[in-house]
Amino acid sequence: RKEVEQDPGPFNVPEGATVAFNCTYSNSASQSFFWYRQDCRKEPKLLMSVYSSGNEDGRFTAQLNRASQYISLLIRDSKLSDSATYLCVVRGDTGRRALTFGSGTRLQVQP
Amino acid sequence: NAGVTQTPKFRVLKTGQSMTLLCAQDMNHEYMYWYRQDPGMGLRLIHYSVGEGTTAKGEVPDGYNVSRLKKQNFLLGLESAAPSQTSVYFCASTYSPSMEQFFGPGTRLTVL
Numbered sequence: 001r002k003e004v005e006q007d008p009g010p011f012n013v014p015e016g017a018t019v020a021f022n023c024t025y026s027n028s029a030s031q032s033f034f035w036y037r038q039d040c041r042k043e044p045k046l047l048m049s050v051y052s053s054g055n056e057d058g059r060f061t062a063q064l065n066r067a068s069q070y071i072s073l074l075i076r077d078s079k080l081s082d083s084a085t086y087l088c089v090v091r092g093d094t095g096r097r098a099l100t101f102g103s104g105t106r107l108q109v110q111p
Numbered sequence: 112n113a114g115v116t117q118t119p120k121f122r123v124l125k126t127g128q129s130m131t132l133l134c135a136q137d138m139n140h141e142y143m144y145w146y147r148q149d150p151g152m153g154l155r156l157i158h159y160s161v162g163e164g165t166t167a168k169g170e171v172p173d174g175y176n177v178s179r180l181k182k183q184n185f186l187l188g189l190e191s192a193a194p195s196q197t198s199v200y201f202c203a204s205t206y207s208p209s210m211e212q213f214f215g216p217g218t219r220l221t222v223l
Contacts, residue, residue: 008151031209032208032209034211041217042216042217043201043214043215043216043217044154044201044212044214045214046211046212049211087153087154091208091209097142097159097161097167097208098144098156098159098169098208099208099212100156101146101153101154101155102153103151103152103153104153
């Protein structure tokens with residue numbers, strides 16, 4: 001089983017739609033969680049960290065469910081510019097000095 | 112600040128040739144990482160460093176070597192390139208594993 005699993009998509013949604021991605025992780029001791037965004041042929045960039053209480057940044061909401069070991073990302077009022085691949089990223093226990101990246105979920109927002 | 116830079120941006124090698132990829136960061140980060148990204152595979156960690164003079168193996172270290180002689184630079188070497196090493200290579204750096212990683216623009220390597 002992969003340490004971090006994501007549905008590769010693509011998710012094709014119209015502008016203005018709400019879309020949600022889930023990501024599951026296998027290590028119950030994982031400590032830190034992130035969503036990164038990667039545009040085609042570009043480097044990944046941090047979208048948002050994911051906190052235990054959930055957090056929101058504009059149209060983006062991230063949730064963490066430790067009991068079920070999954071992370072979610074909700075995008076409201078989708079824009080064409082949201083089209084990208086969204087990477088779920090997890091840091092294992094506190095002894096781990098590196099992050100584990102999911103394979104990514106591709107989102108295509110259509111006019 | 113330039114952030115994280117990578118040299119070169121593109122390279123084509125023949126099987127058996129060697130090369131070195133350079134990563135440089137100007138943010139005084141302790142941690143630096145080398146990843147490769149292949150279609151459908153996501154980012155996989157090759158090697159990483161937790162400070163000047165230190166290196167450690169990641170998930171896919173075979174066929175690669177690294178060095179961190181200066182805090183701002185992290186070099187990735189391919190001693191004898193193989194077609195399986197055709198990939199996009201990303202370097203990243205951070206203050207701490209719990210914080211944001213900053214990535215370079217990537218190096219697209221093709222091994223024929």
